[in-house]
Amino acid sequence: MEKKRDYSLVGESTRIAIETGLASAEWYHTDVPRKAMKELMQRSDGPAIRDTIIWIVAILGSAAGIVWFWGTWWVVPFLLVYGVLYGSSSDSRWHECGHGTAFRTRWMNDAVYQIASFMLMRNPVTWRWSHARHHTDTIIVGRDAEIAVMRPPDLLRAALAFTGILDFRYSLPSLVRNAFGSISPDEKSFIPEMELHKVVTAARWHVAIYAATIVLALYLWSFLPLVLIGLPRLYGSWHMVLTGLLQHIGLADNVTDHRLNTRTVYMNPISRFIYWNMNYHVEHHMFPMVPYHALPRLHELIKHDLPEPNPSMWHAYREVWPVLIKQLQYEDYFLKRELPPTAKPYRDEFHALTVPAAAE
Amino acid sequence: MADWVEACGVDDVEEEDVIRFDHGGRTFAIYRSPDDEYFATDGYCTHEKAHLADGLVMDDIIECPKHNGRFNYKTGVARGAPVCVNLATYPVKVEAGKVMIQIG
Numbered sequence: 001m002e003k004k005r006d007y008s009l010v011g012e013s014t015r016i017a018i019e020t021g022l023a024s025a026e027w028y029h030t031d032v033p034r035k036a037m038k039e040l041m042q043r044s045d046g047p048a049i050r051d052t053i054i055w056i057v058a059i060l061g062s063a064a065g066i067v068w069f070w071g072t073w074w075v076v077p078f079l080l081v082y083g084v085l086y087g088s089s090s091d092s093r094w095h096e097c098g099h100g101t102a103f104r105t106r107w108m109n110d111a112v113y114q115i116a117s118f119m120l121m122r123n124p125v126t127w128r129w130s131h132a133r134h135h136t137d138t139i140i141v142g143r144d145a146e147i148a149v150m151r152p153p154d155l156l157r158a159a160l161a162f163t164g165i166l167d168f169r170y171s172l173p174s175l176v177r178n179a180f181g182s183i184s185p186d187e188k189s190f191i192p193e194m195e196l197h198k199v200v201t202a203a204r205w206h207v208a209i210y211a212a213t214i215v216l217a218l219y220l221w222s223f224l225p226l227v228l229i230g231l232p233r234l235y236g237s238w239h240m241v242l243t244g245l246l247q248h249i250g251l252a253d254n255v256t257d258h259r260l261n262t263r264t265v266y267m268n269p270i271s272r273f274i275y276w277n278m279n280y281h282v283e284h285h286m287f288p289m290v291p292y293h294a295l296p297r298l299h300e301l302i303k304h305d306l307p308e309p310n311p312s313m314w315h316a317y318r319e320v321w322p323v324l325i326k327q328l329q330y331e332d333y334f335l336k337r338e339l340p341p342t343a344k345p346y347r348d349e350f351h352a353l354t355v356p357a358a359a360e
Numbered sequence: 361m362a363d364w365v366e367a368c369g370v371d372d373v374e375e376e377d378v379i380r381f382d383h384g385g386r387t388f389a390i391y392r393s394p395d396d397e398y399f400a401t402d403g404y405c406t407h408e409k410a411h412l413a414d415g416l417v418m419d420d421i422i423e424c425p426k427h428n429g430r431f432n433y434k435t436g437v438a439r440g441a442p443v444c445v446n447l448a449t450y451p452v453k454v455e456a457g458k459v460m461i462q463i464g
Binding site: 024037038041042043099100101104125128129135136192194287289 | 377407408409414415416418423425426427428430441442444
């Protein structure tokens, strides 16, 4: 079957997106009075300091458990906790601090952003710019550098993502490549030239720390240093994938309304702590200035204009599975979610390139 | 010679806030600082076309609503990624309860 979509950031889909005005387009926003939005956007250090203290104490506590019980089966529960904190919750900290919304104080955002980027094996410079592009051109093929599941979907790849193997295989070589001064054409397409030297510097720091960890492991003749630094990206990223895949999977691409290409899912409080409320993902994409701790309030304010949230992750995956199966044969197929009667309708004029086959 | 143009009334902008002002096919942002001074810059972010008037004013910083790029709205200086290019600023004066900006 011929593939219609070119996910390269410098290919045919890129050219079409730019020519048709899909790139850097005007997006739909629910009307929110300025006064209410100003209040929602207000920054505060309190919630993020509280959550970060809990986060660090939990990371250090579970790491201490791993060291203490290393060599016994008692180490397993500590590995489970440490792995998720290191390999999954770091993603939401990276994300919120990258937006600069978690803390009011800038250096606190920057410090947690750098630490979380390291934990995720993400170049902090590259990923800051790729995420800016993701917000400009959300799920616009040929423009968005962060499309997790491309069409037609590679289900094996999606399943393997839960193990972290594919991301690990991509992230580590990218860091090494950047450390040697090589920037790919895709990376150059969204990183300004004046920032490219920072990509190399950041990669060299990351690689140096990983090299030191390997040297320590060899010196101690133990896997323990690697289990604590680096490998959690493999055994602990499953929760990040579990929650993150639901953000856009199975929904429309090449549209300019986040209600069509982004999903809000109600989640349990533990997942919401790990994910820092990014389950309110339509709300986040519409108004990225709103801090994670204000997203539940934003949701209450605008939910009349959004599709009904999925009541659980299980519900969302059950909804999306048949869509993925159908996309294997018809890659244009997608899930078009119903709007409530109180919502403004999807605007056809914004979606000239909306693919034709939708499950309604 | 640059003209002074009436942008808004002094009470049209709340303290530590910003409003949009369109004139002559151009868009500007008018700021009122926490210490009750007025400032004016170009209305669009230099990173991508987003109205800064939809953003957040914190002390002397305006944060773009689209990608959280930050500028010092008093000087126009870009304060880090994803904004790299400074913002144009315009002289402002207050006369008879009106905020006037000088547009070149």
